[in-house]
Amino acid sequence: MSERIDMTITNNEMDTFFEPRGVAIVGARHSPGFGYGIPLVLKREGWEDRIYLVNPKGGELHGLPVYAKIAEVPDPVDLAIVIVPAQLTPGVMEEIGQRGIGHVILETAGFAEVGEEGRALQDKVKAVATRFGIRVIGPNCVGVVNAANRFTTVEVLPEALRQGSTAIIAQSGVFGNVLLDLLPFYGLFISKAATLGNRMDVNECDMLEYFHKDPSTRVIMMYLEGAAEGRRLLKTLAKVTCDKPVLVLKSGRTSAGRAATASHTASLSGEDQLYDSLFYQTGAIRVDTLEGLVEMARAFSTQPLPRGNRLGIVTGSGSLGVMATDAAVNAGLTVPPLSPATVDFMRRETPGWMNVRNPLDVGPSNQFARGLEALLRDPGIDMVLAITIIPHAVFREFRQLGLTANIWFGDIAYIREQAPEKPLAICAVGNPELVEDVRNISGPRVPVFISPEPAAKALASLFRYRNWRIRTGTCPA
Amino acid sequence: MSERIDMTITNNEMDTFFEPRGVAIVGARHSPGFGYGIPLVLKREGWEDRIYLVNPKGGELHGLPVYAKIAEVPDPVDLAIVIVPAQLTPGVMEEIGQRGIGHVILETAGFAEVGEEGRALQDKVKAVATRFGIRVIGPNCVGVVNAANRFTTVEVLPEALRQGSTAIIAQSGVFGNVLLDLLPFYGLFISKAATLGNRMDVNECDMLEYFHKDPSTRVIMMYLEGAAEGRRLLKTLAKVTCDKPVLVLKSGRTSAGRAATASHTASLSGEDQLYDSLFYQTGAIRVDTLEGLVEMARAFSTQPLPRGNRLGIVTGSGSLGVMATDAAVNAGLTVPPLSPATVDFMRRETPGWMNVRNPLDVGPSNQFARGLEALLRDPGIDMVLAITIIPHAVFREFRQLGLTANIWFGDIAYIREQAPEKPLAICAVGNPELVEDVRNISGPRVPVFISPEPAAKALASLFRYRNWRIRTGTCPA
Numbered sequence: 001m002s003e004r005i006d007m008t009i010t011n012n013e014m015d016t017f018f019e020p021r022g023v024a025i026v027g028a029r030h031s032p033g034f035g036y037g038i039p040l041v042l043k044r045e046g047w048e049d050r051i052y053l054v055n056p057k058g059g060e061l062h063g064l065p066v067y068a069k070i071a072e073v074p075d076p077v078d079l080a081i082v083i084v085p086a087q088l089t090p091g092v093m094e095e096i097g098q099r100g101i102g103h104v105i106l107e108t109a110g111f112a113e114v115g116e117e118g119r120a121l122q123d124k125v126k127a128v129a130t131r132f133g134i135r136v137i138g139p140n141c142v143g144v145v146n147a148a149n150r151f152t153t154v155e156v157l158p159e160a161l162r163q164g165s166t167a168i169i170a171q172s173g174v175f176g177n178v179l180l181d182l183l184p185f186y187g188l189f190i191s192k193a194a195t196l197g198n199r200m201d202v203n204e205c206d207m208l209e210y211f212h213k214d215p216s217t218r219v220i221m222m223y224l225e226g227a228a229e230g231r232r233l234l235k236t237l238a239k240v241t242c243d244k245p246v247l248v249l250k251s252g253r254t255s256a257g258r259a260a261t262a263s264h265t266a267s268l269s270g271e272d273q274l275y276d277s278l279f280y281q282t283g284a285i286r287v288d289t290l291e292g293l294v295e296m297a298r299a300f301s302t303q304p305l306p307r308g309n310r311l312g313i314v315t316g317s318g319s320l321g322v323m324a325t326d327a328a329v330n331a332g333l334t335v336p337p338l339s340p341a342t343v344d345f346m347r348r349e350t351p352g353w354m355n356v357r358n359p360l361d362v363g364p365s366n367q368f369a370r371g372l373e374a375l376l377r378d379p380g381i382d383m384v385l386a387i388t389i390i391p392h393a394v395f396r397e398f399r400q401l402g403l404t405a406n407i408w409f410g411d412i413a414y415i416r417e418q419a420p421e422k423p424l425a426i427c428a429v430g431n432p433e434l435v436e437d438v439r440n441i442s443g444p445r446v447p448v449f450i451s452p453e454p455a456a457k458a459l460a461s462l463f464r465y466r467n468w469r470i471r472t473g474t475c476p477a
Numbered sequence: 478m479s480e481r482i483d484m485t486i487t488n489n490e491m492d493t494f495f496e497p498r499g500v501a502i503v504g505a506r507h508s509p510g511f512g513y514g515i516p517l518v519l520k521r522e523g524w525e526d527r528i529y530l531v532n533p534k535g536g537e538l539h540g541l542p543v544y545a546k547i548a549e550v551p552d553p554v555d556l557a558i559v560i561v562p563a564q565l566t567p568g569v570m571e572e573i574g575q576r577g578i579g580h581v582i583l584e585t586a587g588f589a590e591v592g593e594e595g596r597a598l599q600d601k602v603k604a605v606a607t608r609f610g611i612r613v614i615g616p617n618c619v620g621v622v623n624a625a626n627r628f629t630t631v632e633v634l635p636e637a638l639r640q641g642s643t644a645i646i647a648q649s650g651v652f653g654n655v656l657l658d659l660l661p662f663y664g665l666f667i668s669k670a671a672t673l674g675n676r677m678d679v680n681e682c683d684m685l686e687y688f689h690k691d692p693s694t695r696v697i698m699m700y701l702e703g704a705a706e707g708r709r710l711l712k713t714l715a716k717v718t719c720d721k722p723v724l725v726l727k728s729g730r731t732s733a734g735r736a737a738t739a740s741h742t743a744s745l746s747g748e749d750q751l752y753d754s755l756f757y758q759t760g761a762i763r764v765d766t767l768e769g770l771v772e773m774a775r776a777f778s779t780q781p782l783p784r785g786n787r788l789g790i791v792t793g794s795g796s797l798g799v800m801a802t803d804a805a806v807n808a809g810l811t812v813p814p815l816s817p818a819t820v821d822f823m824r825r826e827t828p829g830w831m832n833v834r835n836p837l838d839v840g841p842s843n844q845f846a847r848g849l850e851a852l853l854r855d856p857g858i859d860m861v862l863a864i865t866i867i868p869h870a871v872f873r874e875f876r877q878l879g880l881t882a883n884i885w886f887g888d889i890a891y892i893r894e895q896a897p898e899k900p901l902a903i904c905a906v907g908n909p910e911l912v913e914d915v916r917n918i919s920g921p922r923v924p925v926f927i928s929p930e931p932a933a934k935a936l937a938s939l940f941r942y943r944n945w946r947i948r949t950g951t952c953p954a
Contacts, residue, residue, distance in 0.1 A: 037870065114832070155870035174840075174866070175796035178906055181869040185908045225799065251796060256812045257803035260795075260836050289930045290800065290906065318737075319652035319728060322702065323767065326734035335733045355591070359737050389651070392658035393514065393632035429655055429767065431662050432909070453766045 009202060013135055014210045016103045017202075018146040018192055020079035021050070024070060024101065026092055027083035027108075028053035028061055034107055034142075035083045037155040039064065045150040045161065052077060070095040079103045081143065081153050086110035089139070090124045097132030104129070105153050106138035107173070112198050113140055126200050141197030142173035145180065147190055148216055154193070156180045164189025165218035166301045167211040169204050171196050171225050179223070179294075187439060187448070188298050191216040203228035205236045212240045219300045221247045221293055227278075234278055241283035242474040245300045245465050248284050249293045250275050283468035285461050292454065298447035299458035303423040305466040305476065308382040309333045311459060312375035313359035315387035316368060316408075320429060321359030324385055324452035331460035333383075335359065342378040346371065369410025376419035383423040383459050386412070387452060388438050395434055405437040413443030420445075423462050425455040486679060490612055491687045493580045494679075495623040495669055497556035498527065501547060501578065503569055504560035504585075505530035505538055511560045511584055511619075514632040516541065522627040522638065529554060547572040556580040558620060558630050563587035566616070567601045574609030581606070582630050583615035584650070589675045590617055603677050618674030619650035622657065624667055625693055631670070633657045641666025642695035643778045644688040646681050648673050652700050656771075664916060664925070665775050668693040680705035682713045689717045696777045698724045698770055707755070714759035719951040722777045722942050723761045726770045727752050760945035762938050769931065775924035776935035780900040782943040782953065785859040786810045788936060789852035790836035792864035793845060793885075797906060798836030801862055801929035808937035810860075812836065819855040823848065846887025853896035860900040860936050863889070864929060865915050872911055882914040890920030897922075900939050902932040 023042070029035035035055075039062050042051050053061055058068040067073050070080070070092070080101050084092050086108050096104060111122035122139065129136050137143060143153030147163040160180045168190055170176030176195035183190065191214065194207050204222060211217045220240070227233045240246055252258040253272045279286040285300075287293045311333045315321035325335045338346075338358050346356040350367045358381075360371045368388070375384045388409050398407060406412070416424055426448045428438035439448045449455040469475035500519070506512035512532075516539050519528050530538055535545040544550050547557070547569070557578050561569050563585050573581060588599035599616065606613050614620060620630030624640040637657045645667055647653030653672035660667065669691065671684050681699060688694045697717070704710045717723055729735040730749045756763040762777075764770045788810045792798035802812045815823075815835050823833040827844045835858075837848045845865070852861045865886050875884060883889070893901055903925045905915035916925045926932040946952040 041870070155868060157869055157873070172794070172796040174794040177868050178794065178797075178866060181907055223796065225796070251799040251803060253803040254806040256806045257799050260799045260802045260812070260834075289804075289928060290797075291928050291930075317649070317651040317655065319649040319700065319702070320655075320767075322728040322734050322737045325737045326728060326730040327766075329731035329733045335737070357737075389655060391632060391654050392634055393518070396634070430658055451766060451768050453768075 009135055009206050011210055011213055014206065016078050017105065017137060017144050017194070018151065019149060020103070020151065022075065022077035022079070023047070023051045024054055024073045024077050024080040024096075025051055025083070026054045026070060026080055026096070028055050028066060030061060033083075034155070036061075038081060038083070038153055041152060041155050044158070045152065047151065070099050073099065077101055079105065082106045082108060084108060086118070086121055090121070090128055093125050093128040093134065097128060097134055102134055104134055104136045105141070105143040106136055106200070107141060107143055107153070108138070109140040111139045122198065122200060129201065136201040137194065138197045139200060140173065141195040142177055143195060145190065145193040147192065154180060154195070157184070159184040160190070162189045163191065163216070164301065165191055165216065166297050167191050167214065167217040167220045168193035169196065169207045169211070169220065169222040170194070171199070171204070171223055173197055175223050182294060186294050186298060187444065188294060188301065199228045205229055205232045208236045208240050208246070212244060217244065219245050219247070219297055221297050222249070223293070224248060224250045225252055230278070234282060237279070237282035237284045241468065242472050246284045247293055247296045247300065248279055248286050249288070249290065250279070250286065283465070283472065285465060292457070295447075295449060295454045296458050296461055299423070299425060299462060300465075302445050302447050303425070303462055304421055305469065306382040306423050306459070306463050309460070309463045310336050310380060310382045311456070312338070312378060312381035312384045313387070314368065314371040314375055314384070315359050315361050316363065316389040317387065317429070318361040320387045320389060320427070320452055321361050324387060324427070324456055325359055327453040327456035328385070328460065331457050333456065333460050333463065336380060339378050339380045342374050346374055366408070368408060369415060372410065372412070373415055373419070376415070376422055376424065381422070383462070385425050385427060385452070385455055385459060387427045387429065389429050390434065392431055392434070395430070399433070404441060405434065406441045409438070409441065412441050412446060416443065416446050423459055425449060425459055427452045427455045486612055486683050488687055488690055491683065493555050494582065494614060494621050494671070495628065496626060497580070497628065499552070499554035499556070500524070500528045501531055501550045501554050501557040502528055502560070503531045503547060503557055503573070505532050505543060507538060511632070513538075515558060515560070515630055518629060518632050521635070522629065524628065547576050550576065554578055556582065559583045559585060561585060563595070563598055567598070567605055570602055570605040570611065574605060574611055579611055581611055581613045582618070582620040583613055583677070584618060584620055584630070585615070586617040588616045599675060599677060606678065613678040614671065615674045616677060617650065618672040619654055620672060622667065622670040624669065631657060631672070634661070636661040637667070639666045640668065640693070641778065642668050642693065643774050644668050644691065644694040644697045645670035646673065646684045646688070646697065646699040647671070648676070648681065648700055648702050650674055656700070659771060663771050663775060664921070665771060665778065676705045682706055682709045685713045685717050685723070689721060694721065696722050696724070696774055698774050699726070700770070701725060701727045702729055711755055711759060714756070714761045718760035718945065719949045724770060724773045724777065725756055725761050725763050726765070726767065727756070727763065760942070760949065762942060769934070772924075772926060772931045773935050773938055776900070776902060776939060777942075779922050779924050780902070780939055781898055782946065783859040783900050783936070783940050786937070786940045787813050787857060787859045788933070789815070789855060789858035789861045790864070791845065791848040791852055791861070792836050792838050793840065793866040794864065794906070795838040795840075797864045797866065797904070797929055798838050801864060801904070801933055802836055804930040804933035805862070805937065808934050810933065810937050810940065813857060815852075816855045816857045819851050823851055843885070845885060846892060849887065849889070850892055850895070853892070853899055853901070858899070860939070862902050862904060862929070862932055862936060864904045864906065866906050867911065869908055869911070872907070876910070881918060882911065883918045886915070886918065889915075889918050889923060893920065893923050900936055902926060902936055904929045904932045
C-alpha cells in the first residue's frame with residue numbers, strides 16, 4: 001500500500017468533478033491530442049458556455065477564445081482539466097491554486113509510472129495541491145464522464161453518453177477509454193465513469209463511496225491493477241456491496257502479470273489469492289476478462305436477483321442446450337426437472353416428437369415462445385436461459401420478406417414484461433445480423449449473449465450475489 | 478459404446494458422399510423445409526444437371542422435373558439424399574437399393590433419438606442398408622459440404638462455401654449448421670464438413686480417417702456428445718493427430734449435461750475425465766466452448782507451430798498487456814525479457830518515456846509496427862501477440878479522412894510475410910468497425926481475436942500441440 005495522507009473527500013466535493021459550474025482547460029491547443037479534442041467534445045455536448053480554454057499563446061480554438069493565463073479565466077470556474085507537459089504541472093497547479101480553483105483532473109502522463117524522476121515530480125505537484133487544498137484526479141488518466149449532464153473529459157462518441165445505470169471505475173485511463181468505446185456496442189450504458197491513473201489523491205475507495213450514494217448508479221464496474229489502500233478497500237467494498245453489486249476485473253493475477261504493471265511501485269504485498277479472498281469476503285464479484293466484465297454488467301444492470309439456483313433452459317438446438325447445462329452446473333446452478341404442471345401443459349401444446357424436459361429442446365416446433373413463457377411461470381424454476389438459433393439461410397429468406405426474429409421466438413420483450421421477477425438471459429448463436437435482430441425483439445431489459453457459457457456464468461453470479469445479500473441481511477424483497 | 482457391425486468404409490467409398498456423380502433428392506417438395514431448400518441451394522451452386530428430384534406427385538420444382546419413382550432416375554446416380562418422413566424410410570431404402578445407389582445421406586429425424594419405437598425403425602432401415610451394402614450418413618443430420626466442388630446438402634450461404642483448409646465433423650446436424658453459418662463471419666473457411674446425427678453407419682472415426690488423408694484438409698474440428706466406438710476413437714485420434722491437429726468440443730461434461738444428451742442411448746460408460754484422458758493421450762486439443770472451437774481453428778489453420786513457449790507481447794494499452802500476460806502464463810507460456818539487441822534497437826528508435834520491456838507497451842508512440850517487427854525478429858521470442866487499440870473517437874475521425882488502421886499499426890499482413898516462421902496472433906479490442914479494419918490490414922494469414930485471453934490460449938495450444946508432435950516423432954521441420 002502506498003503511503004497516503006488521510007484527506008477524506010466528501011460527496012459534495014466529489015460532485016464538482018462530475019457537475020462543474022465552469023471548467024478551465026489548461027493546455028488547449030491546435031495540434032492533435034487531448035488539448036484539441038477535449039474542448040471539441042465538450043463543445044459538441046453543449047458545454048461551450050461553461051468551458052474556458054487556456055494556453056499562453058492566446059488566440060482562438062474551435063471558435064472559442066483562448067486565455068493566456070489561468071488568472072484571466074472568468075467566473076464561475078471550479079474545475080481545471082490539465083493537459084500540459086509534465087514538467088510544467090507544478091507551476092500550473094500553483095496558478096490554479098491562486099485562482100481559487102479547488103478541483104483538478106490531471107490527464108498528463110510522465111509521473112510516478114515512469115520511475116524515480118517522475119515520482120519526484122508527482123510529489124511536487126501533490127505538495128502544491130495539499131497546500132491549496134486542491135482535490136486531484138490523476139495524473140496519467142483521462143478523467144471523468146457523467147451521462148446525465150453529458151460532461152466528459154474523455155473523447156467519447158455521442159452514443160457512449162446515453163444514460164444508463166452502470167458506473168465505471170478504471171485505474172487505467174486507456175482501459176477506461178476502451179470500455180467507454182465498447183459498451184454501447186453491447187447495449188450497455190453508463191451513469192458515470194472515472195479513470196484514476198496514478199491516484200495521487202482520489203482513489204478507488206473514494207469513487208466507490210461516491211457511486212454508492214449516487215442515485216443514478218445501480219451497478220459498479222471496476223478495473224484495478226492494485227489496491228491503493230488495501231484495508232480501506234476491504235471496508236468500503238463490504239459496505240457498498242450491501243446495496244449495489246460491484247464487479248471487479250483485477251489484473252496482475254500471475255507474477256509475470258504483476259511485473260508488467262510497471263506503473264505502480266506499491267500495491268498489496270500479497271499475492272493474487274489475497275485479492276481473491278478480499279473480493280470473496282466483501283461480496284464483490286470478481287471477473288477474469290474484459291468480456292466477462294461487460295457481460296456481467298449487462299446481466300446485473302438489467303436483471304432482478306433470483307430466488308434460488310434452479311435454471312430452466314429453452315433452446316432451439318439440443319447441442320447448445322447440453323453446453324449450456326454443462327456451463328450452468330459448473331458455475332453452481334442446477335438444471336432440475338420441470339414441474340408436472342409445466343410438463344403437462346407443454347405436452348398438450350406441442351407435437352408428439354418433442355421431448356418435454358429441462359433443457360427444453362423445442363427444435364423446429366415453433367414452440368419457443370410458449371416454452372419460454374412456461375419456464376418463466378414454473379414455480380420450480382428460478383431463472384431462465386433461452387437459446388435462440390435459426391439456420392442463416394432461413395433467417396435471410398425471412399428477412400427479405402421483411403419479417404423479424406419474433407416469427408420464431410415470439411415477442412421476447414413482451415414475454416419478459418409479463419414475468420419480470422425472474423432473471424432471464426438470451427443466448428443468440430449465429431451471425432451478427434441474427435444477434436442484432438434478437439437484441440431488438442428482446443428489448444433493453446434482457447441481456448443478449450452470443451454463446452451459452454457467459455450467459456450461464458452471469459446467471460450464476462446473480463445467484464451468488466443474492467446469497468451475499470441474504471448473508472448480510474440486505475437482500476431486497 | 479453402441480454395438481456396431483464392423484463395416485469399415487474405404488476412402489474411395491467415402492468420396493462418393495463428397496463428390497457424387499449424380500444425386501437423387503428423395504422427398505423434394507414445394508412446401509418449406511429441406512425438401513424445398515436443398516434442391517434450390519444445389520441448383521444455385523451449379524449442380525442443376527446432376528440432381529434428380531423425386532416425389533410420388535411428380536411435376537416440377539425450381540424448374541427441374543420431379544420423378545415419381547426412384548427407379549425412374551436416370552444415370553449416373555450414386556448418392557441419394559433422403560428427406561421423407563421417418564416411417565417411409567424403410568421402403569425408400571429398399572427402392573434405393575434396388576436402383577443400385579450405394580450411398581445415402583438420411584436427413585430425416587425421428588429415429589433412435591426419440592425412443593424405443595424410433596430405435597426399432599432405425600434398426601429396420603439399417604437392416605435394409607446392410608442387405609444392399611448401402612453406406613449411410615445419418616439419420617437425423619444435415620449431411621455434408623464440400624467447398625472444392627460446392628456440393629452441399631446443407632442450406633448454407635454462398636460465403637460458407639469459400640474454400641479453406643478446416644474440416645468439420647459434427648455429431649449434431651443443427652450444431653454443424655450453426656458452425657457453417659458462423660465461420661465466415663470469423664474469416665474461417667472450410668474444406669469439407671460432415672454432420673453425423675445418429676451414426677447408424679458412418680461415424681466420427683470414419684470421418685477422421687477420411688479427413689486424415691484428404692489433401693484439402695489441414696485442421697479438423699469435431700463436435701461430439703459421445704463416442705460411437707471409444708477404443709477405435711482412441712486409436713484413430715492418436716494416428717490422425719501425428720499429421721493434422723484435431724480440435725474437439727465434447728459436450729456433456731457434467732452429469733446433468735450428459736442427461737441432456739437425450740439423443741444417445743449409449744456412450745462411453747465413464748465420466749468426463751475419461752474423455753479428458755482420451756484426448757490428452759491422443760494429442761487431440763480439447764476446447765470447452767463454441768467460441769473456443771472457432772478461435773482455435775483460426776489459429777491452427779493459419780499459424781506455424783512455435784519452437785518454444787516464449788511469448789512476446791506488443792500492445793497499445795498497458796492494462797491489456799497485463800491481462801494478456803496473466804492469460805498467457807496461466808495457459809503455460811512465458812513472457813520473458815527481450816533480448817539485449819531488441820532492447821537496444823527499440824531504445825534507439827523510440828521516445829524516452831517508452832518502457833522497453835515485455836510486454837512492450839508502445840502507448841501513443843506510433844511505434845507499434847516497429848515493435849511488432851522487433852519481437853518477430855527477437856531470437857528469444859517464439860511467438861507474438863499484438864494488441865491493437867485506438868480510442869474510437871480518433872479512429873472515426875481518421876476513417877472519415879479515408880485512412881485505415883495501418884496508420885497506427887503498420888501493414889500487418891506485410892510484416893507477417895517478412896517473418897512467417899513464428900506464430901502471430903492479433904487482438905483487436907474495440908468496436909466492430911475497428912476489428913473489421915484490423916482484419917483487413919492483417920490479411921488472411923493472421924488470426925484476429927477480440928480479447929487477449931482467447932488469443933493467448935490459442936497460442937498456448939499451438940505450443941502444446943508442437944510438443945505432442947515432438948513426442949510422437951512427427952514434428953514438422
